[in-house]
Amino acid sequence: MLLQVWSWERLHVGRPTRIAEAEVDPDIDPLAAHWRVRASSQENPRPHTLPFYRDQLDMQIEEQVTWQPYTDEILQRLPPSCLEGQEIWSAEVPLICFDLVEWHLPSRVMRQFGWVQDIPPTKSTETTLHNKDRRGMRVTDWEDYRHQYITLWEDRHDYVVNGVRDPTRVAHFGQYMNWYRRITRQHISPIPARRRMVFHPEGGARHFMECGIMHAFERHFEALDALDPTNEVARQAIVDIGNSLRQMHRLFRTVRLVDDVEPNPQLGHDDEVLADGVDNPQDMDETD
Structure with missing residues (x-):
């Protein structure tokens, strides 16, 4: 559900059309609450759905992406509990939940923070982390097993990424885009x-x-x-x-x-x- 709402807020592909406006209390309800209404998916075809969505993503252009759905106006209405820890929202550290470890790499998505996207530093996402889970490890002391990642998290204030604010689009022939086209599957x-x-x-x-x-x-x-x-x-x-x-x-x-x-x-x-x-x-x- 979280990933689905993330997509609807930022991308037009697969986004349903809200038939009515939701009754939302801005002081209590999260941003996703405005999707809590009847919606139509008539513009999203039922047959051949996967090829259609892939094709729409392939043809997507910049004007169809909302990089920052959480505007200043929305942030001002959020309760204090939702705004705690803002100083580490862009910390480049591992996120940990018992045996699960996932790297948070804001340097790869600077535009979601309203910053200029530069070529990010080389960083391993350590895919081998996904090879271990709790199966057969019921008595494992995960605090000791993941000690190196817990240490990085505890020092999270030392790994905060900052950038230069710039609301303009990324230059199509700029240094970053030339690098991105070279290293990725477009x-x-x-x-x-x-x-x-x-x-x-x-x-x-x-x-x-x-x-x-x-x-x-x-x-x-x-x-x-x-x-x-x-x-x-x-x-x-x-x-x-x-x-x-x-x-x-x-x-x-x-x-x-x-x-x-x-x-x-x-x-x-x-x-x-x-x-x-x-x-x-x-x-x-x-x-x-």
Whole structure:
């Protein structure tokens, strides 16, 4: 239930439509209480559900993500017990419950704290921790067995992560995104063999098209650098190609917005007309 509400608050994929507003006491009820009403799932198809959700996640763009659903207004209404320990909310430490240990790594999700996302430091999540449970270990002294992690937790104030506040979007060609695209699997679904009368995911095809646009946009800078500076006609032609690619990239990313998604107030929007030239790959991010 907790994971489901987390998803509904932040992502549009699979989110039901509330038919009415819930009667919520802001001084007592948690944020999730406003989902305690009749809701419709008509926009979420029943057959082929998994391929549909995967495809929607593949095509998701930044405006469809609410990074911080807990606004300052909501936080001000919460009882004091919900706000205790704020100084360690971003501590990079193990979370422990008897035999269970999970690493809390806020440096990987800085935007959920309203901070600029930089390339996070390399950190092992120690997946071998999941190989041990209480089976066959009923008499284990877990305080002694997990001593090293308990020590880290007790020193949690020494491991608080801080960042630079910035409400703007992440630069698509910035250092972090270039690194992220290099180390991660960007899309869930491969391009499928198209069969008749079944749902056909589009995410994979869009991914290849977007990568092609991005690659061509980067190469046009190389062409500009290698061009004879006295050849103004050729220079202007390459600049026009770059501007066209930038427009295509912006259109490609914005047409994926679903009709019922409101603009995200946490993000800025730049509707300025393209200039005659694009001098830096970062400029492509101003409108994508």
